[in-house]
Amino acid sequence: MGIEVRNITKTFGAFTALRDVSLTVATGELVALLGPSGSGKTTLLRIIAGLDQPDPSSGAILFHDEDVANRNVGSRRVGFVFQHYALFRHMTVFDNVAFGLRVRPRSQRPAKNLIKFKVLRLLKLVQLESMANRYPHQLSGGQRQRVALARALAIEPKVLLLDEPFGALDAKVRQELRQWLRRLHDEIHLTSVFVTHDQDEALELADRVLVMNEGRIEQIGTPDEVFHNPQTEFVVKFLGQVNVFHGRLEGGKVHFSTLAWESPELAGTPTQPARVFVRPHELDVDVECNGHQALRAEVARIHSAGPNVRLDLIAESGEHLCAEVSQDRYHALNIVAGSIVYVTPRDVKIFADKKSIP
């Protein structure tokens, strides 16, 4: 096992940042910690790195089956990449990358030539060979982030931790760097954990995604699992836009307006409110009722710039809905703002109190 976190709790005064968090990261795996700000994801990353200490009585942290609780930051051999790079501003790119090798005790320090060889090889890996003599402030954000990565890799870390690695970059660079990082990971297969609040980034980049909220882990799974099979309402809401219908669960059936859904697994539960979630692309839109069960709605706005067309709808019952259809479908529907349409949810997630049904 690459990284194992067992029952870690962390409090800052009265604020609990992490509540009994456990996770395992397989050797060579790339895991995303996904959550809103304040969910504890960065705290968890810093505790794994040794920059912060967990509460004294709580759990353990293991790297490759070795407890690192008593190892200080420097001897954990963690490669850490900061959101704002944290490059040494008075050193050149070369000196930045060489730092981790040069500060080693004399007996473990590689010879000058070897350091030079290693640094240049790393700069080549991050495609910055020509920048070796530049200073950090002379580089673009994306270049600085790659220097930070090369610097972290120079110490041949056992695990690589990245704190919002693309957070300070603009959208285009972010996209490029994301794909580049995935290729790099496939090349070097270093056990890696990165923190992000961007669900697209997590779903695209990671082998597994860990969704966090208020210091707890909501769900751990592959991008596919968390997206298509969310275990909690929070996960549904956090992983992209979603419509919610506040319905009523009665005798194993959820009713909302003219719609009803069977939910056999909730059959035994008493009558109670239930929430029904539908993603915009899982709402079928038609101009006629066709006899399906459907909600009548008025088209409020049409956003047609993009690969798909987004429709803002106002249901008869007053709810604001969002539907997404293909460009072809949109043209076939032949609708404008003000048109009346009928929407039918295709795939729903139903949550009543503490019970979920796919």
Added chain:
Amino acid sequence: MRVLLIGVSLTFLALFLVVPLAAVFVQALSLGWSVYVRSLTDADALSAIGLTLLVALIVVPINTIFGVIAAWAIAKFQFAGKSLLITLIDLPYSVSPVIAGMIFVLLFGRQGWLGPWLERNDIHVIFSTAGIVLATLFVTFPFVARELIPLMQAQGIEEEEAARLLGASGLQTFFRVTLPNIKWGLLYGVILCNARAMGEFGAVSVVSGHIRGQTNTMPLHVEVLYNEYNLTAAFAVASLLALLALVTLVLKSTLRWKTAEQLSSEELGYTGD
């Protein structure tokens, strides 16, 4: 309007700064170079210059080390009593130097709390170099820390964390990462500290006892000469202090410009993409 504003400020500066400064040099040289040189090479003058240098040589390094440690603690760590420490560092700014001198007389003087014990052990603090050093230490200790705290706070702790993660020890982190980042600000603080240490009058005046050739620093020597109506000699020594002020001013502007340059290039670095 612009011409008026600039004109007023320049006239004001000329009247109250340049003219008096020039007057010091004119007075000092009014009886010619030979008298000027003689005034400065007089045994008592040399002793005062020597004592001033000695005090600065002791005080400035101590306050530099203390200032760096205090600024480091305040800027890079969270701990209880931090705001109290900041207030304490500022204390010498808000206390009149004369009061500062009195504090030491009260502590170490013959009638002071520790006076009898010191006398029994034949240790002289008041009316000796030790007292002057203590008083100067007290008066000048905010300079370095005050200069460094905002700078270090602005730079944050991520670079230090990065260094630790890369395996650097505490000392390596300090000498390879922290110190290079603060060097211009540090030098600026040291120069201010030095200027004040050499020029301090009030606190030193109280504890020194004005013993000619023994416990007179340059500012005190100027006063003694002046009170004896030995104006040329007084101004000759004063001209050395004025010269120190000018050198300080030049170094100060250069360093200000250096730190500003460093900060702006970093800011540019952090926002530019």
